[in-house]
Amino acid sequence: MVFExxxxxxxxxxxMASIRSSGQLGMNRGCIERFRLMSGFVAxxxxxxxxxIGIERGISEHDDGAHxxxxxxxxxxxxxxxxxxxxxxxxEDKTRRYEISLSEDGRMLIVDxxxxxxxxREGRRTPRSPAEAEDQEAMRNQ
Numbered sequence: 326m327v328f329e330x331x332x333x334x335x336x337x338x339x340x341m342a343s344i345r346s347s348g349q350l351g352m353n354r355g356c357i358e359r360f361r362l363m364s365g366f367v368a369x370x371x372x373x374x375x376x377x378i379g380i381e382r383g384i385s386e387h388d389d390g391a392h393x394x395x396x397x398x399x400x401x402x403x404x405x406x407x408x409x410x411x412x413x414x415x416x417e418d419k420t421r422r423y424e425i426s427l428s429e430d431g432r433m434l435i436v437d438x439x440x441x442x443x444x445x446r447e448g449r450r451t452p453r454s455p456a457e458a459e460d461q462e463a464m465r466n467q
Contacts, residue, residue: 342378342425342436344416348406350378350436354399356425360434362401366391369405370433371412378414380434414438
């Protein structure tokens with residue numbers, strides 16, 4: 326039997342995207358590592374029928390619709406307020422998190438807005454189940 330030592334640090338390595346209440350489209354460290362994100366430029370796409378956001382990497386800053394992607398050690402983000410407003414994607418009231426995946430052809434990162442992981446409002450995570458909602462309500466009433 327051969328054991329492999331786990332050396333990664335951080336909150337979590339599951340790739341996630343967030344639509345922040347500031348209008349930024351953010352990506353966590355898991356996304357940076359899994360998809361090898363680097364600072365540069367991206368193009369944003371929206372499929373209204375499937376309610377999915379596409380993020381195409383490797384765009385020239387001179388291309389139409391180029392948005393700067395800023396990558397830091399723990400997260401990456403792109404200013405997306407105009408994009409979110411144009412397509413009527415809500416963001417101002419709370420931050421919402423979503424799983425992020427790679428398209429079949431590997432060109433785009435895909436965020437499925439129909440499948441939120443959770444949302445925050447005033448720094449509180451919304452419940453994932455009715456039982457969790459009851460637990461949160463009971464704790465507030467103590």
